Amino acid sequence: MSIQTPLARVRYLGSAKEGSHHWWWQRLTSLMLVPLTLWFVASVWWLVIGGATYEALQDWLSGPIAAILMLLLIxxxxxxxxxxxxxIVEDYVHHKGAKWTFLVIITLGCLVGAVAAIYATIAVAFGG
Amino acid sequence: MALRDRPLSPHLLIYRPQLTSVLSIFHRLTGVFLISGTALLCLWLLSAAAGPEYYAWSQWFLTSWLGYALLGAWSYCLFYHLCNGIRHMFWDIGLGFSLRATYASGVLMVLASLGLTALSWGIGLAFYFTQ
Incomplete structure (x- = not known):
């Protein structure tokens, strides 16, 4: 008979209590990105056809629809x-320390990227 | 306390490649490659926020040969990831799980991604050159 407590036996074997949140938001963001990326590709072509000038970009991004869709896309x-x-990291990086480091870099990197892109979008949208 | 090793995903190299597994790993690879596109999107927006002289730099890069090559690769990877993503959504609602359906949707997805890429560049360039 084991002297382990029942808690010790099940610890690290059960649900991490966050899988469904990850799964669900991956699907929600996918669903959003289908129309948003198609809109973005069409918008880039529209800008290119117009000569891709700075003024054209500013005109486009200072409209409320383009600015809001761009922020949602970001x-x-x-x-x-x-x-x-x-x-991907959870699947392939087995070393605990390396995995933790990668996950922190990914989370903070995405946060920095998103904030920078949001700042730039707002600056162009409201910039004179 | 000793941690018990948790099960991990099987490795790519263990399996003989099949259409389904190859398309699956390309979904990941295109996703990872598209991240470089998000970095460029950031730089493009930031250059526009910094002013016309900085925006001219990103225009210079995007209209260089490397820029065109990257835009071509990104557009295909985007349509691949998008089409296969929609394929995944059908699986998520429980449709298309039979072996025959997964192969058929895989072939359809590849054709759709190629078609959408050609359509995007075809329409875009046609308008660009008639402008």
Missing amino acids: GAMFYHVKLGLQV
């Missing part, structure tokens, strides 16, 4: 990147 995209890279 948010959904960077969260999607964070969730996707996290799974």
Whole structure:
């Protein structure tokens, strides 16, 4: 008979209580990104066809629809990147310290990228 | 306390490649490659926020040969990841799990991603050159 407590036997074997949140948000961001990326590709082509001038970009991004869609794209995209890279690291990086380091870099990197892109979008949208 | 080793995903190299597994790993690879595109999107927006002279730099890079090559690769990877993502959504709601359906949707997805890439560049360039 084992002298382990029941708690010790099940610890690290059960649910981590966060898998469904990860799964669900990966799907929600995917769903958002389908129309948003198609809109973005079409918008880039529209800008290119117009000569891709600075004024054209400013005109486009200072409209409320383009600015809001761009901010949604940035948010959904960077969260999607964070969730996707996290799974890849969890699958392939076995060393605990390296895994932790990668996960921190990914999370903070996506946060920095998103904040920078959001700042730039707002600056262009409201910049004179 | 000794940690018990948790089960990990099987390794790529253990399996003989099949259409389904190859398309699956390319979903990951295109996803990782597209991250470089998000970095460029950041730089493009930041250069625009910094002013016309900085925006001119990103325009210079994007219209260089490397820029065009990257845009071509990103556009295909984006459509691949998007089409396969939609394939995943069908699986998520429980559709298309039979072996025959997974192969058929895989072939369809590759054709759709190629078609959308060609359509995007075809329409875009047609308008660009007639402008």
